[in-house]
Structure formats: structure tokens, C-alpha cells
Amino acid sequence: MESSDVRGDGSPKYHQANPEPMPEAAKQQERDFRKKLNRAAREIVSDSIHKGVRLIVHRPEYDQEVKQEYVRLSKGLMPIVQEIARKTLPLLEHEMSSEFERNRYYGSKFQADNVAYKDYRYFAKKRPPTESPSLVVGLRVDESASMSAFGRLEAAKQAVIAVCEFCQICNVPVLIYGDTADASKMEQMSIFAYADFDQPDTNDRFRLMRIQARSNNRDGMALRIMAERLAASPQQTKLLISISDGQPKAMDDYTGSYAVTDMQQTITEYERKGITFLAAAIGQDKEVISEIYGSERFLDISNLHELPAKLVRIIARYL
DSSP, X not given: OEEEEXXXXXXXXXXXXXXXXXOHHHHHHHHHHHHHHHHHHHHHTTTSTTTTSOEEEEOOOOOHHHHHHHHHHHTTTHHHHHHHHHHHHHHHXXXXXXXXXXXXXXXXXXXXXXXGGOSSOOEEEEOOOXXXXXXXXXXXXXXXXXXXXXXXXXXXXXXXXXXXXXXXXTTOOEEEXXXXXXXXXXXXXXXXXXXXXXXXXXXXXXXXXXXXXXXXXXXXXXXXXXXXXXXXXXXXXXXXXXXXXXXXXXXXXXXXXXXXXXXXXXXXXXXXXXXXXXXXXXXXXXXXXXXXXXXXXXXXXXXXXXXXXXXXXXHHHTO
């Protein structure tokens, strides 16, 4: 019930057509979807080293306060995102084949010479394109406590806004998840499903503002869950980008070489299934992140202000 437009300065403008609370049917749909995400995530890790970890997948809610934060953070980003999208969209237009398929009962071109056959196959139609761009994007956000330092959290929020808006403009399915570890003894791993291509919602942009600096990080588990979701999607190109400021560390012993080995094995396993991994390093552990992911998958984001546009341009290159 909401539509979006853009003001003259490039900031998003929203028209609330129905200010009433979410109806009970919609609330039930959200509850059912959250249960589905929990079942799927637990199944994905059931035969991995993370099988005993207590996992909860959350579907963050949104309110007027986070909507205002979204408008503030997105104001300067939208002109950049729209310009990149403007240059990208023409590349996505399917060029119709110049060849015509003849002997059709209907079509866009009448073939007079076929009338002699008296079989009513008097038309020809253009053949459909044999190839079309096919991309799905996953964006993983590290929500460890250290993300609160040096403006990293706000940079991450702006980056996910840019990616979310660009993917919506270009009609690219997107999965945006955040994660943290050790929220409590009963919740050793927390996944926050901000945007999910199985249930796209224009209000997902507001959920993104719930990204927070929380606790530890169990990177390999988050990567495995998202990579499996992407691997099961029908798109040809599957891109998974991780925004992180540090190396993996979670209780009891998920740290050091044990955690690094798990991440590297996960990357290797899912690259065989067609996933392309990229790591956007925005913190002090850039060298460690580079070693974990490999230099060919590593993005050194020294200037946090460049992160949103840089990620969008990278995604555009895969279209």
C-alpha cells in the first residue's frame, strides 16, 4: 500500500496510502514466513560443524522512527544509485532476434508466399532471445560489536540501502541478511532476514535500519546458510558479498585456524555450486580477511564513503 518516488534532491519520497496497522492476515503471513526461514536455516547447517548451535532467524519489524532514519541515510545515495541504474538498464533490455520463424498460424509478419500452401500458416514471428541476464545477489552484514566503531555501522547501512534500491530498480532478486553470535546461551546464532527474494516487500528497505552492532560473529555459519539459499535459486549468476570488519570469533572455540578453515571450506564447497564470493573489508582485520577469502575475492574499503557506490558498481558489472 506504499509507493515510492523521488524528490528533486534525489531523496526518496513515500506516500502512505494506508496508515492503519498491519492486518492480522499479514501478521500471520510474516509469522509463517519466519518459521519457514528458521526451518530452512536449521536444515542447511544440520550436517555441518554448526549442527549443535542454537539458531534463531528473525524478521525485523519497522516503524515510523526507522522510516525517518532511512530517508536521512538514503538522501545522498539515491542520485548515485539511480545514475548507475540508468546506465545499467539498457544493457538488460532483451534484443529481439532479427530472424523470423516462418509457417506460423499467427505472428507479427504476413508471409504472402505461404498462401499458396492453403494450410493457414501464413505468418512469421520473431524468435525470442536465446540469452537473458540472470543474477541473484546475497548481501551478508557482520553485526558484531566492533561494527559500532569508526562509523562502520552507518557505512554498512548506507551500503545495504544502495544495494537494495539498485536491485529493486533493476529487478534483481536480493537476499540481505545480518548475523551475530552469542546473544544468549539459548540463542548462540542470530540471523536477521532484512530482505528475502522468497517474499519481496517494498518495506524491506525500512527493515534494513534495524542493523545493529551486537555481539560476536560466526561467519562460516552465516555464509553457509546464505550460499545454500543462493545455490538453490534458478538464476545463472549467484553473487554473495560479505561486509565485515573483523575475523570470525564466537564461543566456545569458533576462532583462529578452526574458524578460518570452516570459512575456507564453505567458500570452496559453494564455489563448486556456482556461488561467487566477495568480501568487503571495512575494519582493522583486512589482512586476515584477505587471507581467508583470497586476494581475488577481497575488496579493501579504506574509504567508508565509497562503500555504497562501489558495491552497486560491482553488482552492475555482473549483469
